[in-house]
Amino acid sequence: MLKQTTILAVTTASAMMSLMSTSSSMSMANAELVTFPLIPHHVQRERRLKEEGFLPAQDEENRNLRRRAEALQVGALYHGYGTHYIDLWCGTPPQRQTVIVDTGSGVTAFPCSACSDCGAPKYHIDNYFNEGDSSTFSKVDCTGCMKGTCSTNSECRITMSYQEGSSWTAYEARDQCYVGGMHNAPLLEDKGTEDIDPEHAKAFAVDLDFGCQTKITGLFKTQLADGIMGMEDTKTSFWKQMFDAGKVGEDKQFSLCFSRPLGAAREGTEAGAMTLGGTDTRLHQTPMVFASRTNTNGFFSVHLRKIYLRHGDGGESALSANPDAKVIELDVPETNLNSGGLIVDSGTTDTYFNNVISATFRSAFKELSGGKDYNNKKWDLQSGDLEALPTILIQLEGDLDFNQPLGDPATIVGLAGALDAEHPYDIIVAVPPSHYMELDDSGKYTPRFYDNEHGGSVLGANSMMGHDVLFDVDKQVIGWAQSTCDYYNLVTSNGFPDALSGVGTDVEIPAETPAETPAETPAETPAETPVETPVETPAEPVEEKKDEGSDGVDDVETLAPFDTDDKKPISEDDEKKDSIFPTDEIKAEFKKVADSCSSWYCRGGAVIALILICCLGCCVGRCCCGRSKKVEYERAEVELNGSFTMDGKTYRDDPLNDEYGEFEMK
Numbered sequence: 001m002l003k004q005t006t007i008l009a010v011t012t013a014s015a016m017m018s019l020m021s022t023s024s025s026m027s028m029a030n031a032e033l034v035t036f037p038l039i040p041h042h043v044q045r046e047r048r049l050k051e052e053g054f055l056p057a058q059d060e061e062n063r064n065l066r067r068r069a070e071a072l073q074v075g076a077l078y079h080g081y082g083t084h085y086i087d088l089w090c091g092t093p094p095q096r097q098t099v100i101v102d103t104g105s106g107v108t109a110f111p112c113s114a115c116s117d118c119g120a121p122k123y124h125i126d127n128y129f130n131e132g133d134s135s136t137f138s139k140v141d142c143t144g145c146m147k148g149t150c151s152t153n154s155e156c157r158i159t160m161s162y163q164e165g166s167s168w169t170a171y172e173a174r175d176q177c178y179v180g181g182m183h184n185a186p187l188l189e190d191k192g193t194e195d196i197d198p199e200h201a202k203a204f205a206v207d208l209d210f211g212c213q214t215k216i217t218g219l220f221k222t223q224l225a226d227g228i229m230g231m232e233d234t235k236t237s238f239w240k241q242m243f244d245a246g247k248v249g250e251d252k253q254f255s256l257c258f259s260r261p262l263g264a265a266r267e268g269t270e271a272g273a274m275t276l277g278g279t280d281t282r283l284h285q286t287p288m289v290f291a292s293r294t295n296t297n298g299f300f301s302v303h304l305r306k307i308y309l310r311h312g313d314g315g316e317s318a319l320s321a322n323p324d325a326k327v328i329e330l331d332v333p334e335t336n337l338n339s340g341g342l343i344v345d346s347g348t349t350d351t352y353f354n355n356v357i358s359a360t361f362r363s364a365f366k367e368l369s370g371g372k373d374y375n376n377k378k379w380d381l382q383s384g385d386l387e388a389l390p391t392i393l394i395q396l397e398g399d400l401d402f403n404q405p406l407g408d409p410a411t412i413v414g415l416a417g418a419l420d421a422e423h424p425y426d427i428i429v430a431v432p433p434s435h436y437m438e439l440d441d442s443g444k445y446t447p448r449f450y451d452n453e454h455g456g457s458v459l460g461a462n463s464m465m466g467h468d469v470l471f472d473v474d475k476q477v478i479g480w481a482q483s484t485c486d487y488y489n490l491v492t493s494n495g496f497p498d499a500l501s502g503v504g505t506d507v508e509i510p511a512e513t514p515a516e517t518p519a520e521t522p523a524e525t526p527a528e529t530p531v532e533t534p535v536e537t538p539a540e541p542v543e544e545k546k547d548e549g550s551d552g553v554d555d556v557e558t559l560a561p562f563d564t565d566d567k568k569p570i571s572e573d574d575e576k577k578d579s580i581f582p583t584d585e586i587k588a589e590f591k592k593v594a595d596s597c598s599s600w601y602c603r604g605g606a607v608i609a610l611i612l613i614c615c616l617g618c619c620v621g622r623c624c625c626g627r628s629k630k631v632e633y634e635r636a637e638v639e640l641n642g643s644f645t646m647d648g649k650t651y652r653d654d655p656l657n658d659e660y661g662e663f664e665m666k
Contacts, residue, residue: 074280075180077101077258077272077487083349083461084258084271085225090177090208091134094186098125099229101256101274102347103471104299106234107147107158109170109211110227118213119221126226131173131212139212140172146209147236148172158211166218170211178205197496206245209236231346233297233473239276248277252473255279256346257485258465260435272485279470279479282490288470288481289414289427290402300344300471300478303397304337304457305426306330307357308419309364312388316432316466317482319413327393327419328364332357340456344469344478348460350448351431358451365390374451378444379437389433392449394463395419398426399477414480427480435462 077084083100088108090097097110111118111128120127131137140146140156148156148171156172181187181201192200213227220228230237231254239254248254257272273283281288295301307330315321336356353361365374368390395416409415409424416426436449448462470479492498 074273074275074487074490077256077274077485083223083225083347084256084274086179086229086274087181087183088177088179088227088229089181089186090129090175090210091131092136092176093133093188094178095129095133096126096186097129097227098225099227100223100225100347101229101231102345103231103256104343104345104347105228105230106232106237106298107160107211107230108208108228108236108238109158109160109168109213109230111216112170112173112212112214114212114214115216117221118216119223120226123222123224124226125224129212131175134175137173137175140174140209145172147211162218164218166216166220168211168213168216168220170213172209173212174207174209176205177208177210178202194494194496198491204242204247206242206247208238208241228347231471232299233471242276251278253278253470255468255470255479256464257283257468257483257487258346258461259485260462260465273468273487273490275468279468279481280490281481283468283483283485283487284481285484286413286482287406288468288479289406289412290399290477290479291396291427292399293476293478294341294397296476301341302344302459302478304342304394305334305397305423306395306420307332307337307353307361308393308395309361309368309390310393311368312390312433314391316391316430316434317413318393318428318430326368328368330357330360330364332360340453342457342459344459344464344471346461346464346469348458349462350450351436351458351460351463352450352453353457355452355454361451374447376447376450378440378442378446380443381437381445386433386437386445389437391433392431392436393419394429394431394459395423396427396429398423400425402475402477402479403427413482429459429463429467429480431463432466435465438462 075086077086083102085098085100088097088099088110089095099108099110111120111124113128113130113132115128118124118128140148142150142154142156145156148158151157151171158170158172159167160169161167178187178201181198187199187202190200190203192198192203194200231239234240239248240252242248243252254277255275257274259272273280279288291302293300294303308327309330310320310327311322311325313322314325314327320327337354339354339356362374366372369388372389398415403409403412403415403425406412406415408417410417414427415424416428417424419428420426431449436447437445438448439445466482466485468479468481468483468485470477470481472479488498
């Protein structure tokens with residue numbers, strides 16, 4: 001599955017918020033958050049500042065005496081080509097690497113100087129990490145491997161492969177790293193006074209074990225972000241290393257709050273917040289409700305109880321705006337719904353469900369949408385059509401110990417209540433059409449909810465959008481609270497600077513500058529380049545191969561899209577950059593051959609030879625390699641799920657010789 005990219009913001013709070021209690025109603029201790037805004041200035045200024053209640057600050061003396069292990073770190077998220085990413089500053093002096101935040105992977109990794117043709121500066125925001133420029137960098141030898149396997153040259157080697165064909169190879173390294181801070185310049189020392197101050201980010205630096213990539217292929221080369229930040233439940237994940245260093249409190253928790261920007265700029269696009277050490281209730285519009293986690297390590301799996309479709313009159317929230325809005329429950333046995341398992345994966349852009357729901361899902365969709373046949377082709381929608389489409393309601397098994405103290409389930413937004421009288425304390429995750437329909441710059445929408453998987457199901461980033469999602473490892477729950485994820489307002493309302501409004505106080509040490517872009521590719525411009533710099537010309541998009549059927553809408557001239565006056569649509573260029581193999585070079589080579597073969601006899605013979613070669617290749621591929629369903633999507637995503645069962649086989653993005661061994665969802 002092709003992953004879209006987004007940048008994260010990190011906020012660190014000095015007082016750890018005590019979020020949950022199994023014996024009484026949940027309370028939140030007073031806390032100050034350290035926020036590392038990564039939100040672009042031009043986007044932030046367009047957002048309306050909303051008044052929110054903030055927790056009282058502690059006095060200066062108590063703050064200075066406080067144990068750093070009781071801190072909570074919060075940071076801003078950015079949006080790339082679909083996934084969410086954050087600034088990670090590593091080395092002495094620090095060098096910036098942008099990394100996708102992924103709850104389906106356990107390793108943080110990005111290209112180092114020895115990596116050849118690894119995406120910079122043509123695709124990635126930053127140049128490769130130059131380990132020779134860092135005085136604190138070191139290779140991890142075979143006595144200290146956390147994730148890798150000892151190689152013949154005494155390095156801890158890590159190799160990752162993904163279902164859609166991408167892969168990377170790295171050696172295990174260690175350096176001092178911090179997240180957040182000022183976007184365009186490193187912090188050489190802690191110069192902040194409050195946890196929410198971006199210039200305070202350096203105080204939360206840790207000695208991080210990561211993968212120093214020496215080879216990458218596929219989407220890891222063409223994505224906007226430089227690398228990946230592993231956030232699954234394993235000892236090598238970024239949040240776990242922060243916890244072990246005593247930087248993010250005494251509870252193993254973190255939360256991700258995703259907003260839905262409809263575009264992605266190299267200089268950054270606001271997309272929410274990440275909180276390490278807990279959750280920040282200042283971001284919440286509704287109480288947090290909790291789903292039970294069904295596994296104890298690796299990725300984060302949940303139990304699916306039911307799926308509903310609700311008429312568009314009900315609005316976007318889990319709480320219907322119209323009590324009379326029709327709701328249709330999908331008639332699929334609970335055991336079938338959980339065939340292959342269900343995981344929450346921030347690194348997968350879209351949402352995928354087992355094909356057992358397909359027939360009843362499409363029937364209900366057609367009934368509630370006025371006769372439209374559901375498929376994953378491009379749709380022409382007139383203004384107002386989008387909001388009239390059904391909202392998908394996903395019912396997850398709730399945790400009674402956490403949800404019952406909240407009160408009457410009929411009055412708590414996010415609990416099933418009367419929707420399921422037998423399980424009123426289950427939770428409801430609403431996925432409105434504004435989240436599962438993706439707008440491109442032609443004014444067309446593509447549904448990004450897939451109902452035809454042959455294996456496990458995935459709640460991807462578009463299902464998480466509009467929620468602050470808490471991953472609580474200790475208490476084995478996943479919390480959901482509705483939110484606008486307005487990190488910018490959280491920071492600026494407290495009087496702190498936007499991370500992109502200046503270069504910080506350490507201007508004498510500028511951020512790492514990517515290598516000079518060749519003249520023929522003007523768009524290969526680093527994030528630090530002004531907005532007016534032209535955008536790089538991406539490769540052609542992958543041809544759409546999926547059999548998607550009719551969209552149930554007559555062919556009409558594209559009309560003005562719904563509600564796009566203040567939203568920047570995803571450009572076709574962004575879609576092209578997600579293709580697995582850039583085709584500009586291939587087209588150029590074909591043109592050279594065509595120019596050298598001018599006669600029709602020559603060209604005809606070449607075409608016949610090419611057809612024969614393609615047929616032979618297809619036959620050999622089908623006999624030897626089989627098919628991977630994930631590659632068939634127009635924008636297939638890199639699925640970084642740790643371990644995943646499909647077609648009777650178990651796929652992993654982590655080596656099998658880790659502390660858990662092979663883990664297969666049941």
